[in-house]
Structure formats: C-alpha cells, structure tokens
Amino acid sequence: MKRKKDEVRLYVVSDFHASDRAWKKMLNAIRLGVYKADAVLYCGDLTGKAIVPIVEDGDRFEAELLGTRRVARTDQQLMDLERDVSAMGYYPFRTTHGEVDSVAGDAAALGRLFADKIRTQVSEWMALAADRLEGSGVPVYVIPGNDDPYEIDDALNASTYCRNVDGTVTDLPGDLQVIGLGKSSPTPWKTPREVSEDAFREEIYSLADRARDPRRTLFLIHCPPYDTGLDTAPMLDENMRLQATAGDLLRGPVGSSGVLEAVRTVQPLLSLHGHIHESGGERKVDNTLCMNPGSEAAYGIVRGYIVDVSSSGIERTFRVEG
Numbered sequence: 001m002k003r004k005k006d007e008v009r010l011y012v013v014s015d016f017h018a019s020d021r022a023w024k025k026m027l028n029a030i031r032l033g034v035y036k037a038d039a040v041l042y043c044g045d046l047t048g049k050a051i052v053p054i055v056e057d058g059d060r061f062e063a064e065l066l067g068t069r070r071v072a073r074t075d076q077q078l079m080d081l082e083r084d085v086s087a088m089g090y091y092p093f094r095t096t097h098g099e100v101d102s103v104a105g106d107a108a109a110l111g112r113l114f115a116d117k118i119r120t121q122v123s124e125w126m127a128l129a130a131d132r133l134e135g136s137g138v139p140v141y142v143i144p145g146n147d148d149p150y151e152i153d154d155a156l157n158a159s160t161y162c163r164n165v166d167g168t169v170t171d172l173p174g175d176l177q178v179i180g181l182g183k184s185s186p187t188p189w190k191t192p193r194e195v196s197e198d199a200f201r202e203e204i205y206s207l208a209d210r211a212r213d214p215r216r217t218l219f220l221i222h223c224p225p226y227d228t229g230l231d232t233a234p235m236l237d238e239n240m241r242l243q244a245t246a247g248d249l250l251r252g253p254v255g256s257s258g259v260l261e262a263v264r265t266v267q268p269l270l271s272l273h274g275h276i277h278e279s280g281g282e283r284k285v286d287n288t289l290c291m292n293p294g295s296e297a298a299y300g301i302v303r304g305y306i307v308d309v310s311s312s313g314i315e316r317t318f319r320v321e322g
Helices: 020-031 075-087 097-104 107-133 150-157 197-208 257-266
Strands: 008-013 039-042 051-057 060-065 068-072 091-096 140-142 169-172 176-181 217-221 232-234 251-253 270-272 281-285 288-292 303-310 313-321
Touching: 008 020, 020 075, 020 107, 051 075, 051 097, 051 107, 060 075, 068 075, 075 091, 091 097, 091 107, 097 107, 107 150, 176 197, 197 217, 197 257, 217 257, 257 281, 257 288, 288 313
Parallel strands: 008 039, 039 140, 051 091, 176 217, 217 270, 270 288
Antiparallel strands: 008 303, 051 060, 060 068, 169 176, 232 251, 281 288, 303 313
C-alpha cells in the first residue's frame, strides 16, 4: 500500500523481560528495514524476574530450566545453555554449590546479585542497540515498566542511541510528541514503580499540559487504561491464588482507572501500553486509539504493531510478529 509523503511509520513493542532473543530480533528487524519503520516505541518492562544458577559440578555444569535438568559438558554446551536461559528472560549465573548455599541464606547478597545482573544486561542492550542501529536513522524511544527497578535508569539515560522518555514530553518524527510514563497503578506484587491512581492521573495531566497539541500527541504509558480489553488478566484471591470456575480461570480488568480518565480527558491521538502480556489488541476510547502489542518474548516471539500516522491522523494499523 502506497504511503502518503508526510506519513510516519511507528513500530510498537513491549515487555521483553530480559529476553535476549526478543531484543536482538527487534534490533535486526529495524536494521534490516523489515517494517520500514521511522521510529520505534518500547512500552516498558525490560528486566527479568529470576536468576537461574548454572552450577559447576566437577567437569560439568548443571541447571534446572522450566523443570528440566540441563547438563553442559563442553564450552559450547555451556554457551548454549546460557543462551537458552537468556532467551527465556532469565539471568544465567555461573556458580558453585557453596556459593549457591551462601547466597540463598543472605537476602542482601541475593538482592545485590540480582541488581547487578539487571543493570549489566540493560547496559549491554543499550550498547547493542547503538552498535546495530547507528546510521539507520530510526530512533528508539523507551520507557521502563512497573517491574523495572530504578537501578536501571542510569543505564537507560547513558544510552547513546535509545532515548529514555520516562517522565518527559519528547518530540517525535512527523510533528508528533510522546508523553512517556513507566509507572503502573497498584498490583498484588508491589512492584518498584507502582503509584496510587490519583498520583498516576495527576502526573499524566502535568505532562500533558506541556504538550503542543493533544491530537498530535501519543501516550507511551506502560499500564493500560482500565476495562478496555487491553488489561484483562487472571484474577487472584486474597491469598494470591488463581481463581477458577467451571474448570476455567476467572479473568477481569486490572488496568488503571487514572490512565483511563486521562485518556478521555486529554484525548491523545494514540495511547500505547504494555503490562498485560495476554491482552494484546487495539480499542477506541472516545477519539483515542489505544494499543497493547502483548508479549510472547519468553518464547522468542516479538509481537508488535505498525501504526502509520500522517498529518490527517492515523492512516492504518496492523499487527506484526517475528
């Protein structure tokens, strides 16, 4: 389909959660011009949630990955094992039985190890983006997500290529502006960047007041608006157990009412979100098109949206997968 001369093509992705495979696939798609994107918008949650010990035992290394015992007896097998751990969004950690026992009994040491793994990988991802995309002319705008500790912010801000737009109003190609915010409303897991609904809504309004024109503004907000179909997730009871009825899980909305109110009040051209992996899709909220690309990064699949925007508004959208 022929694009208008003033059209800008946006490539929207989210929630890679430390999956090396997903990050590299995204960079390759940009570098090779697979989608002919003019800009990339990443909707938050870069970091993973667990370390996988790869324990040295004599002449071999052993690990348990998704309930399967893996054994590496050669350097190549060890590299393959570490690659598989990273591809699934976990952090490989070469160690010994003694070190595992020591760290397991020391919460502070475990916390330091996890923070170091997270910071190191985000720094490596930023460096890799600069290496592969320099000269491509395709800017990458990122925000963290609610699962991302604040310890990664220095690595994001130090990037020479990717632009951390969390808490900012930033110009995009095509006379557009993006309002970035990586926070979420409260969750049962008490993640690092949670805020109250009132604080969430007021921070969005404060940023929106600095934007030139709502109809040329994009929200890049990790948490989706409440009860829009972009925020449907399995429901938990008071003991954090999944609720079920008739043999099926109960599901319901878990998004932000503050974000919903802000979308309806500001009415940006486009509102981009992540957070709920299984609720990818697009919905109209009044005059605003809201999107969640969803995520299957743990399986090495990069789900995304392409959005073509001209001076007249949104021309077309379509889902992509790689």
